[in-house]
Amino acid sequence: QNYYVYLTHAMKQVAGKPVKVSRTINYIYRTGSKAGQPVVPKDKIVKVFIPTYMIDQVTKQTVGTPTWSPDKIELEQVSSPSIAGYTPDKQFVEGAFITPTSDDIEETVYYDAEIQNVTYTIIDNTEDKVLVADEVLTRGESGTNLTVTSLQEYQQIIEAYRQKGYEIVKHDILPASFDSDSTVDQNVQIRVVHGMFTRAGADKQVTQTINYVYGNGPAKAMPAAPSYTKTYIFTSEETVDKVTGKVVRTVWSPVQSTSVVESPSITGYVADKSEVSAVQVKYDTADMEETISYYAGEQLVNIHYIDINGKDITTDILPSDGTEIAQFAQHLTGEAGADYTNQLSDYLVAGYELVYAQKEATAGTFDEDPGKGQDYYVYLKHGTETLVGTSVTIKDTINYIYGNGPHVGEPVVTASVITRTFIPTYTVDKVTGETIGTIWSGDGTIDPSVVPTIAGYTPDRLVIAGRVLTPDMQDQSQTVYYTMTEEPTTPDKVVERSARRTHVEKQAEKRSASFETGQKYDEMQIVSREVVEELPQTGDEKDKASLILGLGLLSGATLLGTTELGQKRRKKKRD
Template sequence: VHFVHDTQKVNRKNTVTATIDYKFEDGKTAQPTVTQTKHFSEDGTKDLVTGEITWDEATPQKFEDVATKSIVGYTPDKDNVAGQTVKFGDPDINVTVRYIANAQKAKITYIDDTTKTNLDSKDASGKFGQTITFETAPTAEIANYEKKGYVFVSNTFDNQKYQANDSNNVFYVHLKHGTVTVTTENPQTPNTPINPDPQSPKYPKDISNTNSDVKRTIDYKFKDGKPAQPTVNDSLHFERTVVIDKVTGDVSSDTWTQSQDFNDIQTPAIQGYTPDKTVVSDKNIGHDHQDIIEHVVYSPDAQHMTITYVDDTAGKTLHTDKPDGVSDQDAKYTTSNTIKQYTDLHYKLVSDSTKGQDLIFDHDDNVNQTYY
């Protein structure tokens, strides 16, 4: 008796998956995962006596190539993931593409706005996305410049991160020369350092004199040198302002209070006298003007007197004297000699309005002195 093995048709299926992960260096996801799947199906014949199965091998399949997408500031370690050919039963494929941050450079420049020159520049290097750090922090650099007399103006650096384009990693710090103003209220000591920096320039030697007074004396005298009026004293006050460049120690400006005028002083009137100045006027006086001494001299005015000798019996004038002089001057005249001449001629003295005294010219310019 002959037998053959009975058989049975069978089928099997298989899936092979290719997974591409995109990661940054720190493990964070850089791009969405790409997944491809290949499905296989094989037919077979099963020997029901032995249980063995003979499979008709499925055709191998190829995964598609996957180009790596670019990310600004990063370079992937694989520009392309080539599609592999797989067959039924092959293991899943897992590929990781890593994005490496690009090397970047940064630069910060310190600018002197006063002289329009660059003071210094510092370079730094790192990777895209990292916080930029310079060997010496700009805040410390600025503090050092301030110790040298600079004044902070502006700073474009604020702990930024590296950008992909190095032209965006360029920063500027602007500074200008500080100044110190020396006045009477804000004096400074010559030859002492202006700034805390050891190499600081020193204050100039000639800044001590910050104020000045020009004095005026008005002296009133008669022509004979005797005092005529109380002396008048007044003065003008000037102040100096010196602006010094704290960085160089140079004097930026040195100014005094502008020229001033003394008040006009009207000369007091003294009856019977004429001053050689009716007003004392001193104008446009600068801070370096010498002290002023003004002399006002009073000269006596011309004065006149008349001494008339009268014969009361005959009702007629016997004689008239008209001495001339100036105010308050001794006329060097008395009536005694002339009276004696007339009494020797048998006249009898009735009255003498001079009372026999030496006559002194008065200082009334409007009325002549008259005696009988």
């Protein structure tokens, strides 16, 4: 009998030797000063595959193909690093799948240097404008050195502007190499000003001519004597802009003075002006021409108008007391012994007022002396008018503030605000248009006031002293500080406060002396405050009321002294 046992080969899974597959990415400079050098360290990754084999436990042979863990791996896409001034030939290395049988991967990303610009800007400081803006001087790859030629071209540009008449104030030094910032050009500035030179300018002549003619008779308008002529020559020095060629400044020779020219005597004739006074002549003075007329057979009456403004005189006035107003002068002619009347010049239109006029200025008789004219005088002063100006308001503010405690710095009560308005009345000279006086209306007096009482707090003063606001002041402000009430008074506190009162008395004596020499009322107010600070907190309202009355009297005296002192100062200022 045969019996059979059927067997199969036992199998066993066995892990094999791992297989490694790598990917290496190299980043290399291809151009520029770093050509051939690595940009960044190479990027290398290694992936591991582990095989599992099925082993026949009888034959010890591998059965079938191994299984791999993992069977494939996906390599991610890798972006190329960004390097300032350089451009990679690949923005990224693409991803890929690898298996245990894949070869190692090696890729290279090349970086090419970008082209950088060096520009120049030329600024004209004289005219405050840009002559050349961001003009390209040279180009080159990032990181490479500028050439000697670039430096020479830069120097040639500077020299070219010197040749045009500019002076170089400042110029930047060229960079040694091109930078790597492709977003902004490297710029150098050249600052220039216009060069100047001086030269002799054109001369100018001012001619003075005095003509002497007959004013009446058969020879009327004909020359009575040779004309007087004199020429005054002025030289100049010009400062010329080398760039524009324009004259930017001209300096002329000094002012000259003409001579006093007496009118020649002609028998039987009287000149209407005995002499021509000296005057100052400048390069831009117009040619001066004047005609002196000679009158024969007739007599001449000259009416002169004299401005005596500012002179406190109404009688015994002399022509030398003022200045003649030439445009009002009148010349009357007539037969000897004949009567004349004259309408005075309209001085009111020009803003003048009459002070005194000789009666012969309006009516009289021609004399019989052919050797001289008759001169009569009208004395005038400047008329005035009053104008009301814009009002001025001055604000006086008393702030009440917690000086300590939980509300320190906060207001105790609403600030007291008092305003005073002043209105100016101006006195205006009608001739010159100038303001010659100002009177202010409005009362700036502010009475003393009692400081509000706040339970649990002591103010640093009990009374706000009286004061006077004036229109020339700035807005006024002062602050009363409130301090939390102290602990009950001990013998030590009494001694301390006694010593403090002694100090206050000394300060009061000093303030009193200062007031006598003209110190402002606010210093006296400080004394009042210090006295109040030293008062024992007895709660005696009767004593406090007495103190307030006393301080009010002191403030009133202070206010009166300040007012009188201010009046004296204002009177002295007007004088």
